[in-house]
Amino acid sequence: MKKLIGKNIIKTAIFISGKGTNLLNLIKFSHTKRSPIKIEAIISDKSKAKGLNFAKRYDIKKFVINFKKKGLAERKTLAFLYENQIDLVCLAGFMKILSKNFIKNYRGKILNIHPSLLPKYKGLNTHERVIKNKEKYSGCTVHFVNSKLDAGKIILQKKVKITKKDNPKTLSKKILKQEHILYPRAIKKIFL
Numbered sequence: 001m002k003k004l005i006g007k008n009i010i011k012t013a014i015f016i017s018g019k020g021t022n023l024l025n026l027i028k029f030s031h032t033k034r035s036p037i038k039i040e041a042i043i044s045d046k047s048k049a050k051g052l053n054f055a056k057r058y059d060i061k062k063f064v065i066n067f068k069k070k071g072l073a074e075r076k077t078l079a080f081l082y083e084n085q086i087d088l089v090c091l092a093g094f095m096k097i098l099s100k101n102f103i104k105n106y107r108g109k110i111l112n113i114h115p116s117l118l119p120k121y122k123g124l125n126t127h128e129r130v131i132k133n134k135e136k137y138s139g140c141t142v143h144f145v146n147s148k149l150d151a152g153k154i155i156l157q158k159k160v161k162i163t164k165k166d167n168p169k170t171l172s173k174k175i176l177k178q179e180h181i182l183y184p185r186a187i188k189k190i191f192l
């Protein structure tokens with residue numbers, strides 16, 4: 001990661017599987033003066049991911065790759081990343097787990113955002129589990145990706161208070177709002 005610092009613009013690819021609200025937020029951030037990143041590509045394992053629409057709207061390359069054959073998919077994705085000289089990968093709602101081999105090829109250059117206060121509530125359905133366990137707080141975390149699920153070094157976290165009225169849906173909404181603040185902040189923390 002250190003090698004990237006000092007480079008003017010960090011060529012970034014965002015990986016998504018769904019709506020892409022974090023993607024849109026990162027695109028907007030990348031257009032601001034203080035942004036160290038330029039978004040060169042949107043990569044999705046789902047051809048129908050809503051977030052892919054932002055590729056056309058913002059004139060960004062898109063790459064859709066079927067992950068049924070994971071080894072092959074990852075090799076093709078790596079080739080695409082190298083061809084486009086991508087320096088940084090930001091996972092933003094990407095629902096596939098990348099292999100050790102893939103991560104090794106981009107060691108220290110893959111970030112992820114997770115909707116919980118890691119190390120608590122790794123994996124899926126975080127909001128449901130948090131509410132079920134009657135937690136008083138949850139939040140979101142931006143971290144480096146290593147070969148263990150949601151376990152890489154934490155860059156930044158934001159705590160969110162849970163009220164009695166909250167359900168998984170309202171909590172998800174509250175946390176998503178904070179995710180949109182946290183991801184750009186984490187990128188700035190690393191690079192600026």
Ligand code: GRF
Nearest residue numbers: 019020021022093113114115
């Ligand atoms: C976010 O909650 C993110 O933390 C999680 O998946 C969700 C993606 O949302 N990894 P969006 O596609 O960015 O709207």
